[in-house]
Amino acid sequence: MQLIRSALFNVTMYVWMAIVGIACIPLLIASPEGARWACSFYARSTLWQLARITGLRSEIRGTVPTGGVLVAAKHQSFLDIILIWTALSRPFFIMKSILRFAPFLGMYALRLGCIPVHRGKRTEAIKLMLAEVRSGKREGGQLLIYPQGTRVAPGAKRPYKVGTFALYDQLKQPCVPVATNVGVFWPKRGILRRPGLAVAEFLEPIPPGLDRATFMATLEARIETASNRLMEEAGFPVAIDPQTIGDPVAHAAHDVAGGKHH
Template sequence: MQMLRSILFNVVMYVWMAVIGVLYAPYALISREGARAGCDTYARHALWLLDKIVGLRTEVRGTPPTGEALVAAKHQSFLDIFIIWTAMPRGFFIMKALLRFAPFLGQYALRLGCIPVHRGKRAEAIKRMLAEVKSGERAGGQLLIYPQGTRVAPGVSKPYKVGTYALYEQLGQSCVPVATNVGVFWPKRGLLRKRGLAVVEFLEPIPPGLDRATFMATLEERIETASNALMVEAGFPMPHVEPPLGAAKPQDG
């Protein structure tokens, strides 16, 4: 039965994406705020449908940033994008360049000012974005990056990339780490969506000005520790893994 509910939700979700994409297209063409309104409407209704059809509720913990900030989030599935988007007033993303060609999703993302990045050309995209902010061509907001570069399934270890530090250093802004357990209920692959409570948690901001080693160790330790705790809370049997980089290790004796 849960699989049937999941399939129904997936069908409705993509049909709703097409409906909203068409309805808001004229508004989005004349105004970036139109594109944002369309995305807000879609994401909030998708989360409502997820609760009503599948029985998967969502919750935001902590304090989402409202001013200009760099947001570095754990990425486990499409669901964490929905939740983070609805939690922040002016979010925009660094996204894979290939997503530009996704129907509706890609066009709206570009209209919002999301930054498509080709593999190996992240620095070039960041430099262009910073120039646009300085010249006034791009409004400020909450820039979201996934420091592991891709979706990572619960219990899987994947290194954090230094591109997040490059942004942190060049923007000179605080960085807000974000933890999640959404992958326990909405996996990286597959159709099944489980019942339960999917959580996204905004953690204590990392102040600007840290060196690379300190920043990367702090970012990874905060995100991984909080995400692991959320996954355990959701009933996921965490395997034994090495402590995140920078975490305190027990002393011998």
Template sequence: MSGMQYLRSLVFNIAMYLWMAVVGLAFAPRAIASRVGARAGCNFYARTTVTMLEAICGLRSEVRGTPPTGGVLVAAKHQSFLDILILWGTMPRPFFIMKSILKYAPILGAYAMRLGCIPVERGKRAEAIKKLLADVRAGERKDGQLLIYPQGTRVAPGARKPYKVGTFALYEQLGQPCVPVATNVGVFWPKRGLLRKRGTAVMEFLEPIPPGLDRPTFMALLEKRIETASNKLMEEAGFPVPPHPPLHGDPVAAAASQAASEAVEKT
């Protein structure tokens, strides 16, 4: 990779954060006035930042499949900040379950809270889910798209982490379809590091999983769909992914794969 691409990546990263401050302040009056105004600011930032990424670094984005518009649970593969930017610009009323510490992030945290994203503290996930379900029953979030990362964190290409059963808890209690989302963005925008590679980063909305499945069936189906599609997208981008058995339901395999994943991420 040429030194020029590193320079372009540095320019983009500086511009991305400066632009966040500019857009955040410009849309602040509208965001204070209404949640619609806050969402407009976030949509504008996401779209323009993705355009900026292509112009500066030569990294395009592509969305495949059909983004949901009604009340659904969206379970997405998470590899970098880029998948958040792409997803945010594709759905009409998205909101996130996020780490509690993010609510203190400048601008980003204020907008996330204004949009109704749900901060979760370690050990208090049940309280957050209880509040969410009450909001759904009250109609406040009936038509929103709740985005959750079923592995709980960013996962680098080639690394493996088990799917957390908290996704099933939401799926079961919400009684809504679950839309899996696959991606290869980590091949171009890594979990760590400055470099933003040239190419096409893809987010793919997969076939929805209907409500009403039991936990083993749902978890196995969710993992199979996301991992199979993500591996195909990564191979399409030139990143060969070795075959892995499913992690869900096999604690020994999950522990061994987790250790191997940590070794991959440190390299």
């Protein structure tokens, strides 16, 4: 039965995207703010449909930033994108270049000033991201990046990429980490949507001015520690990676997350 509910929701989600995308084209043409309203309306109504059809509710925790900050989030599925979007006042994204051609999603994202980058071309991507940020074409807002570069399934390991530090160093703004457990309920692949409570949690901001090693260790430790806690809360058993046992870098990162380094 849950699989049937999930399939129904998936069809509804994409049909609704087409309906809203077409109906709001005048807003898209009129201004970026019109496009932002359309995206927010779609995101909130989709979360409502998700809860009613599949029983998967959602919740935002922590202090949501309102000014100009860099937001670095754990990425497990499309659901965390929707959740974070509904929380932020003026978000724009670092996104995969191929998404420019996605129906409706691509044209709205570009209108909002999202930055497309090519996966696998790290140096080129970082240069493009920095050039876009330096251009000053945007009026503040929250720049959202996924520091692991792609969706990562619960329990899987993937390195944090240096592009996040490059933006943090250039912007001279706080970086707000975001943890999540959405992959437990809405997996990276497949159509099943499990009932429960999906959470995106905004964590303690990382102040500007840290060196690369300290920043990257702090960011990864905070996001991974909080995401593991949220996944365990959702009933997902989080195993300790044996590769980190006795690893001084991993232990240093853990200490940073616990507030032992300032």
